[in-house]
Amino acid sequence: MSDWNIKDLEEWDEKIIELAKSKNLDWFPISYEICDYYAMIGNMAYHGMPLHYRHWSYGKSFERTHQMYNIGAEGLPYELIINSDPSIAYLMRENPFYLQLLIMCHCIGHSDFFKNNLTFSDTSPENIIQRFKNAKKRIDGYIEDPSIGVEKVERILDAAHALSMHIPPNCKPYIPHKKRRKDLISKIKSGHEDYIGRDPDSYPIEPEIDLLAFIGEMALNLEDWERDLIEIVRQESFYFMPQIRTKIMNEGWACFWHYRLMHELELPQKYHIPFIKSHNQVVRPHLGRINPYHLGFYLFRKIEERHGLEECFIAREVCHDESFIRQYLTAEDCYDLNLFSYSLYKKDYIINEISDSEGWKEIKNSLIKQVGSNSSPKIIVSKLKSNNVLRIHHEHDGRDLELSYAEKVIDYISTLWGGVVRLDTIIEDEPFEI
Amino acid sequence: MTTFKENKGISDRSGSDRQRHRDKIDKAIREGIHDIVADESIIGQDGKKKIKIPVKGIKEYRFVYGENENKKTVGSAPGKNIAKGQKIGQKDRKMPEAPGKAGDQKGEEHYEVEITLDELAAYLFDELKLPNMEKKKFKNISSKSFKRHGYRNHGIRPRLDKKETIKKKIKRRKKAIKNETHDPESDERFGFHHDDLKYRHIKEKKKLTSNAAIFFIMDVSGSMTKEKKFLARSFFFLLYHFIRSKYENVEHAFIAHDTVAKEVSEDDFFGKTSTGGTLVSSGLGKCLDIIDSRYHPEAWNVYVFQCSDGDNWPEDNDFALKYANRLINLSQFFGYCEIEPRNSRDKRWLQLSVLSEIFSSLTRDNFKIAEIRNKDDIWLAFQRFFGGFHE
Numbered sequence: 001m002s003d004w005n006i007k008d009l010e011e012w013d014e015k016i017i018e019l020a021k022s023k024n025l026d027w028f029p030i031s032y033e034i035c036d037y038y039a040m041i042g043n044m045a046y047h048g049m050p051l052h053y054r055h056w057s058y059g060k061s062f063e064r065t066h067q068m069y070n071i072g073a074e075g076l077p078y079e080l081i082i083n084s085d086p087s088i089a090y091l092m093r094e095n096p097f098y099l100q101l102l103i104m105c106h107c108i109g110h111s112d113f114f115k116n117n118l119t120f121s122d123t124s125p126e127n128i129i130q131r132f133k134n135a136k137k138r139i140d141g142y143i144e145d146p147s148i149g150v151e152k153v154e155r156i157l158d159a160a161h162a163l164s165m166h167i168p169p170n171c172k173p174y175i176p177h178k179k180r181r182k183d184l185i186s187k188i189k190s191g192h193e194d195y196i197g198r199d200p201d202s203y204p205i206e207p208e209i210d211l212l213a214f215i216g217e218m219a220l221n222l223e224d225w226e227r228d229l230i231e232i233v234r235q236e237s238f239y240f241m242p243q244i245r246t247k248i249m250n251e252g253w254a255c256f257w258h259y260r261l262m263h264e265l266e267l268p269q270k271y272h273i274p275f276i277k278s279h280n281q282v283v284r285p286h287l288g289r290i291n292p293y294h295l296g297f298y299l300f301r302k303i304e305e306r307h308g309l310e311e312c313f314i315a316r317e318v319c320h321d322e323s324f325i326r327q328y329l330t331a332e333d334c335y336d337l338n339l340f341s342y343s344l345y346k347k348d349y350i351i352n353e354i355s356d357s358e359g360w361k362e363i364k365n366s367l368i369k370q371v372g373s374n375s376s377p378k379i380i381v382s383k384l385k386s387n388n389v390l391r392i393h394h395e396h397d398g399r400d401l402e403l404s405y406a407e408k409v410i411d412y413i414s415t416l417w418g419g420v421v422r423l424d425t426i427i428e429d430e431p432f433e434i
Numbered sequence: 435m436t437t438f439k440e441n442k443g444i445s446d447r448s449g450s451d452r453q454r455h456r457d458k459i460d461k462a463i464r465e466g467i468h469d470i471v472a473d474e475s476i477i478g479q480d481g482k483k484k485i486k487i488p489v490k491g492i493k494e495y496r497f498v499y500g501e502n503e504n505k506k507t508v509g510s511a512p513g514k515n516i517a518k519g520q521k522i523g524q525k526d527r528k529m530p531e532a533p534g535k536a537g538d539q540k541g542e543e544h545y546e547v548e549i550t551l552d553e554l555a556a557y558l559f560d561e562l563k564l565p566n567m568e569k570k571k572f573k574n575i576s577s578k579s580f581k582r583h584g585y586r587n588h589g590i591r592p593r594l595d596k597k598e599t600i601k602k603k604i605k606r607r608k609k610a611i612k613n614e615t616h617d618p619e620s621d622e623r624f625g626f627h628h629d630d631l632k633y634r635h636i637k638e639k640k641k642l643t644s645n646a647a648i649f650f651i652m653d654v655s656g657s658m659t660k661e662k663k664f665l666a667r668s669f670f671f672l673l674y675h676f677i678r679s680k681y682e683n684v685e686h687a688f689i690a691h692d693t694v695a696k697e698v699s700e701d702d703f704f705g706k707t708s709t710g711g712t713l714v715s716s717g718l719g720k721c722l723d724i725i726d727s728r729y730h731p732e733a734w735n736v737y738v739f740q741c742s743d744g745d746n747w748p749e750d751n752d753f754a755l756k757y758a759n760r761l762i763n764l765s766q767f768f769g770y771c772e773i774e775p776r777n778s779r780d781k782r783w784l785q786l787s788v789l790s791e792i793f794s795s796l797t798r799d800n801f802k803i804a805e806i807r808n809k810d811d812i813w814l815a816f817q818r819f820f821g822g823f824h825e
Contacts, residue, residue: 162496287510351517369506
């Protein structure tokens with residue numbers, strides 16, 4: 001038996017809203033859906049989207065979470081909320097009352113972040129549900145089309161998914177090659193000295209980071225429905241990219257606020273200790289890893305301590321994880337959190353830096369390299385040859401690619417491209433071509 | 435405005451995607467069967483032994499960074515003393531990995547699963563899409579056995595059950611004490627009474643036993659290369675575990691032959707190569723001998739599988755056909771599989787081999803011919819034998 005009903009939630013929601021408003025939080029209205037753990041795992045598999053197209057990888061994701069849940073290796077996340085207006089959030093029926101309240105406070109933090117952080121400004125949360133619904137409808141149509149079918153659809157989706165991280169992190173719109181070529185020709189004609197010697201027949205005109213868009217435009221043999229699939233995957237990536245780029249901040253901000261709101265809610269005494277326990281569980285540091293909830297919560301508290309609450313609101317508006325850490329993480333913090341960096345030497349993981357007076361800067365740089373989109377290698381289209389060979393280039397930043405994976409991805413790109421694809425990279429300080 | 439909505443539906447939204455995922459695993463296992471069994475010995479393992487199944491193609495590949503000196507990972511070490519150069523773990527001992535969005539780390543995939551042979555058999559054969567599984571290929575044989583069935587007051591001396599008898603006497607004594615007909619303090623002996631005696635009762639039981647004897651016959655003459663044997667081994671593995679999954683009691687014999695046949699161990703079967711020529715009848719004859727001496731068809735379901743590259747000495751063909759016919763009569767199923775890797779465009783592949791040609795005259799329901807050219811054919815050959823699968 002649960003210790004709450006919907007009426008209780010509604011009653012307390014009013015108190016939470018009133019309190020949050022008094023703190024100048026500004027969020028989308030929230031639609032809570034109460035579901036059991038099984039439905040929760042289902043929703044998680046589809047990133048919380050009420051409607052999402054079909055693909056086996058979501059089935060795999062479900063199986064995995066379900067298995068983890070059953071063997072108790074991993075508690076389910078306490079909350080799941082999506083960036084939409086209104087925001088859709090899920091409450092697990094099995095949760096006790098105090099936890100529902102904590103989650104509701106936490107969700108307000110997230111929704112405020114979605115609404116106000118600049119990284120999210122182009123995500124159009126007001127129609128995202130509809131866009132996902134349309135995409136699903138189209139893909140269902142292709143799967144049911146006797147001339148296409150699920151195998152062919154998966155062939156393209158498998159390949160496009162492999163490239164989903166290779167869009168501009170700032171979600172800059174793609175300028176079609178044809179338009180760029182026209183612009184370049186007119187600029188060359190105008191005789192501007194910057195454009196002397198530029199060749200309008202080179203492909204691409206500029207190195208291109210938006211792989212999916214480039215392939216969608218320039219691949220010769222794609223059918224319309226195939227281009228549509230590629231674009232659907234790309235659009236979904238654009239939608240999720242801001243969340244990838246602000247994981248630490250977003251969770252930090254939500255924890256910062258649930259902690260404060262719960263404290264000020266005048267909860268009945270019996271809820272207080274369980275709440276503190278749950279909170280500590282969520283924001284505890286993970287040995288050898290970065291727990292985004294922990295780091296984000298810690299940093300927002302430090303910012304308030306050092307610069308005042310106003311500064312926290314500014315950071316929540318203008319930063320993403322990379323700039324957030326760059327700007328606010330100090331030597332003292334690195335020391336406090338006992339951050340260290342390690343890497344694999346042959347078969348052993350060895351610590352290469354610790355947060356002493358020398359090491360902390362190095363550690364901060366390494367940390368920045370592993371947050372947001374920086375954790376994915378940067379791959380750009382460098383050249384398209386007349387014989388339809390697509391050359392892509394890995395911008396090496398000290399870290400080598402995992403070749404066994406890279407080879408498979410090249411196969412995927414060839415599938416989409418419909419021709420030979422070559423990748424230039426550096427392996428162990430030597431140029432390497434796949 | 436906040437809203438709360440109770441979702442009482444039991445909709446299972448990921449159902450079709452899970453099915454699709456499982457189909458992929460199934461397919462990968464079947465395609466990988468050759469790789470799975472390459473290192474496994476066929477027999478002598480009970481069903482509990484675990485084997486590793488490499489399931490390929492279920493991973494979602496992305497560009498990721500490799501793990502090496504240059505990839506530094508930052509983590510926290512709350513309350514720990516740490517120092518530069520300190521060793522904190524080993525590869526494959528599972529370092530904690532940051533739980534990122536799928537694909538930004540070279541994630542741990544669980545699809546190199548370890549499963550037991552029993553599970554593998556279930557995976558491959560139970561859910562197997564063998565459309566017209568021919569039931570008649572499997573039969574149970576009834577046999578009589580005796581089983582204990584309670585106790586009786588009368589019986590023959592050897593079936594006297596001492597324990598039950600003493601129990602009966604103790605009960606009687608207790609009753610006697612209670613009724614004060616016996617005084618435990620006295621020295622009076624409380625002896626056995628005729629009624630105390632209890633005999634075990636034995637009942638005759640008809641039992642359906644399912645015995646199977648599997649014969650693997652292989653040509654080990656010089657023309658059977660390592661590669662061919664490798665394919666044969668994988669194929670035999672499948673067949674063995676398939677039959678094993680259908681019967682309670684399974685025995686086997688390996689018969690290797692060139693011009694003469696011998697019953698050998700599994701290791702010798704696949705390991706040794708002779709340089710001699712080929713007399714197929716020798717192998718079939720040996721099989722008949724063994725059936726005759728150890729596995730009478732009344733009590734055993736006999737399965738005979740023969741692998742060869744199709745060569746035979748011409749003067750032996752008549753004998754081979756005669757023996758094959760006899761074997762078909764004695765066995766539930768006789769499968770002949772020709773293993774001939776075809777990587778060359780040799781013209782002779784356009785015609786039937788010697789054995790295929792002579793065996794093709796055998797048009798019996800419990801006889802089938804299959805052909806394996808490369809490892810992808812193993813599953814097809816298997817289906818051809820047991821799937822009621824006709825070209």
